[in-house]
Amino acid sequence: MKNILITGGAGFIGSHVIRLFVNKYPNYKIVNLDALTYAGNLENLTDIDQASNYVFEKVNILDADALKTVFTKHNITDVIHLAAESHVDRSILSPMDFVYTNIVGTVNLLNTAKDFWKEDLTKHLFYHVSTDEVYGALGETGLFTETTSYSPNSPYSASKAASDHFVRAYAETYHLQTVISNCSNNYGPFHFPEKLIPLFINNIINKKPLPVYGDGLYTRDWLFVKDHALAIDLVFHQGKLNDTYNIGGFNEWKNIDLVKLLCTQMDEKLGRQKGESEQLITYIKDRPGHDRRYAIDAIKINTELGWKPTVTFEQGLAQTIDWYLQNTEWLNNVTSGNYAKYYENMYDGR
Ligand code: NAD
C-alpha cells in the first residue's frame, strides 16, 4: 500500500503518469498535486478523475505550509515530482518563474518530504523527473550518458540542473532516498501547443505558418509520452536508490526532417494535396542559446530494468496526429484565452 504524491499531474507527461498509476495500481492512492498554471489542465484526466484511488489537490509547490497539509492529510509515502515550468522559450522570456518553481519549489518539496518521513527515511522514495537538457548540447556525434557532466545552456535547463543537484544533495546530506531520471523530448496526446510537434499540428490544421528556428538542422531525440510513463513506473519500482537513469527514444530527428514528415502525414490524413502543408514552412530568427543536438544513451535503463520504447516514431506520430484531429475541442480550449497573447509575443516580428 502506497500513497503517492505525483506533482504536475495535470500537465502533459504528468497526466499520462497519473493515468498509468491509477489504472495499474488500484491499491495505491494517487494524489495529484498541481497549481494549474497555463500548462495544467484537468481536462487531461477526465477518464480517470472519478476513480476511487485518485485525488486532486490544487496546490502550488511554492507554498510550504500547503505541502505539509497535503502530506499529513494523505499520509504521503512516496513522491514522483514532475511539476515544473517546462518551456525553454518561456524561460528566455521570464527566467525568474523557472527559478521559483523549478528550484525553490523542488527544495520546498524535498524539505516537506524529509521532515514528514523523518521517523524512517528508508521506507520512502523521492523520485525527481528531469530532462536531458541538463547535459547541454552535443555536436554531430556522441550521446549523453548518466556520467556526462552537467552543462545547461538555457534558464530552463539551468533550473532543472539546479533541482537535480538539490535532490542529490538531500540524498547525501540527509539520507533521503531518491532517484532521478533524465529524459529526451516527449510527444503525444495532451501536449500543450507551444512545443514543436503540437504547435505545428495546430498550425497545419489552421493553415498557419510553421515557424522553424534558425537553419532547422537542430536535432532532438523523440520519445512517445506513454513510453516515458512506462519508464517512470519501472524506475519508481525497480530503480537503484540514489541513482540516475537516462531515458530516450533511440530516435534522432533534425527538426526540418521531422516537420516534413509531419506535413506529409497530415496532408494524407486531412485529404490535402501532397506537399501542400510544406509550403507553410517559414524559417525565422533562431532561439537564443539554441542547443544544437540532444541524443540519449538509454542502455542503462534497458539493461538494468528491461525498458525500451514500444512504438516506432512513425506509429507514435500517427497516433498523436489522430488524437489531435479527434480532440479539436481540447485544442480549441487550450488555445483560447492567453495562448493568443503568448503566440503574438513569441512569434510576431521574428
Ligand atoms: P507541462 O508544462 O506540460 O506540465 C507541468 C505541470 O506542472 C502543469 O500541470 C503545471 O500546472 C504544473 N506546475 C507548474 N508550476 C507549478 C507549481 N509552482 N506548483 C504546482 N504545479 C505546478 O510539463 P511536461 O512537459 O509534462 O513536463 C513534466 C516534467 O517532465 C517537467 O519536470 C519537465 O522538466 C520534465 N521533462 C519534460 C520533457 C518533455 O519533453 N516535455 C522531457 C523530459 C523531462
Ligand code: DAU
Ligand atoms: O529534451 C527534453 C526537453 O524537450 C524538455 O526538458 C522540455 O521540457 C521540452 O520542452 C523539450 O525542449 P525543446 O526545447 O527541445 O522542445 P521544443 O518543442 O520547444 O523545441 C524542439 C525543437 O524545435 C528545438 O530545436 C526548437 C525547435 N522549434 C521549437 C518551436 C516551439 C522550432 O523550430 N520552432 C518552434 O516554434
